[in-house]
Amino acid sequence: xxxxxxxxxxxxxxxxxxxxxxxxxxxxxxxxxxxxxxxxxxxxxxxxxxxxxxxxxxxxxxxxxxxxxxxxxxxxxxxxxxxxxxxxxxxxxxxxxxxxxxxxxxxxxxxxxxxxxxxxxxxxxxxxxxxxxxxxxxxxxxxxxxxxxxxxxxxxxxxxxxxxxxxxxxxxxxxxxxxxxxxxxxxxxxxxxxxxxxxxxxxxxxxxxxxxxxxxxxxxxxxxxxxxxxxxxxxxxxxxxxxxxxxxxxxxxxxxxxxxx
Amino acid sequence: xxxxxxxxxxxxxxxxxxxxxxxxxxxxxxxxxxxxxxxxxxxxxxxxxxxxxxxxxxxxxxxxxxxxxxxxxxxxxxxxxxxxxxxxxxxxxxxxxx
Numbered sequence: 567x568x569x570x571x572x573x574x575x576x577x578x579x580x581x582x583x584x585x586x587x588x589x590x591x592x593x594x595x596x597x598x599x600x601x602x603x604x605x606x607x608x609x610x611x612x613x614x615x616x617x618x619x620x621x622x623x624x625x626x627x628x629x630x631x632x633x634x635x636x637x638x639x640x641x642x643x644x645x646x647x648x649x650x651x652x653x654x655x656x657x658x659x660x661x662x663x664x665x666x667x668x669x670x671x672x673x674x675x676x677x678x679x680x681x682x683x684x685x686x687x688x689x690x691x692x693x694x695x696x697x698x699x700x701x702x703x704x705x706x707x708x709x710x711x712x713x714x715x716x717x718x719x720x721x722x723x724x725x726x727x728x729x730x731x732x733x734x735x736x737x738x739x740x741x742x743x744x745x746x747x748x749x750x751x752x753x754x755x756x757x758x759x760x761x762x763x764x765x766x767x768x769x770x771x772x773x774x775x776x777x778x779x780x781x782x783x784x785x786x787x788x789x790x791x792x793x794x795x796x797x798x799x800x801x802x803x804x805x806x807x808x809x810x811x812x813x814x815x816x817x818x819x820x821x822x823x824x825x826x827x
Numbered sequence: 828x829x830x831x832x833x834x835x836x837x838x839x840x841x842x843x844x845x846x847x848x849x850x851x852x853x854x855x856x857x858x859x860x861x862x863x864x865x866x867x868x869x870x871x872x873x874x875x876x877x878x879x880x881x882x883x884x885x886x887x888x889x890x891x892x893x894x895x896x897x898x899x900x901x902x903x904x905x906x907x908x909x910x911x912x913x914x915x916x917x918x919x920x921x922x923x924x925x
Binding site for chain 2: 600603604607711714715718722
């Protein structure tokens with residue numbers, strides 16, 4: 567990895583791909599048809615963002631790397647996504663069967679990540695790497711919609727019935743500690759400085775906080791106190807869930823490596 | 828969740844304007860909990876192939892429709908009044924498509 571922005575590109579791309587793949591698990595299973603289509607749309611947006619980033623990364627890496635080799639032929643320890651994004655949809659209140667996914671967990675995750683992604687893409691749109699800035703500018707539009715959609719659901723569920731309130735609060739308490747990884751001094755933070763933006767600094771964190779606090783207040787949800795386990799997916803130390811996710815996503819192309827449409 | 832939810836969201840009619848200057852056209856319907864939700868759903872269900880630049884959603888309950896059994900009284904009287912169609916004119920070529 568000679569190019570200084572590579573760790574950042576892979577981190578961003580892995581975030582998008584892993585969350586896109588996760589959310590796509592609702593395809594055919596969402597509570598209603600309209601939500602099914604919406605979540606699949608968001609997944610396609612995320613996977614589209616990851617493709618642009620992988621293509622750019624592969625170009626910088628050379629040596630025959632392609633977007634496909636990066637997405638399909640790396641194993642879990644090589645992935646640099648936040649741990650938050652690989653967690654299953656079960657959450658604390660749903661059993662672990664795949665048919666018993668918890669919609670609140672999905673939406674709270676998208677909400678927490680969306681607020682981060684919006685700030686990150688906005689910063690990167692100003693960065694000194696023109697290609698990355700252009701990818702960020704495109705991603706802002708999609709992310710703005712994802713964020714609106716997620717916050718709208720968080721408000722509906724938080725300020726909804728007793729059951730939806732209970733599930734949404736539980737999902738928030740389950741997922742919030744994982745967001746601490748957003749602000750750790752990570753490899754990608756240095757890479758970001760090389761393109762002229764600070765992604766994990768105090769200012770980014772306080773903007774993220776005010777973004778989510780405003781929504782949580784409207785949603786009648788209580789922000790859990792900071793603290794707890796700090797994950798390190800960005801360093802390649804993942805939960806066991808990523809391996810299963812990648813197994814799903816990569817097995818077909820690995821079984822038929824030269825297959826084409 | 829899928830086992831406990833009863834899907835009783837109201838129905839909404841969706842109108843899409845395909846480009847500036849054209850009118851909004853009815854393109855379908857969907858279920859949503861309120862107008863804001865219906866707008867989001869309309870965006871995701873009906874404009875994901877670049878179909879539109881503007882959306883309207885209208886609660887289906889707010890649309891008053893003609894009754895099928897009134898069809899004869901309402902529409903058939905027009906059938907023998909072909910003079911209402913401007914088809915007795917020769918349109919000059921330079922006018923182009925009308």
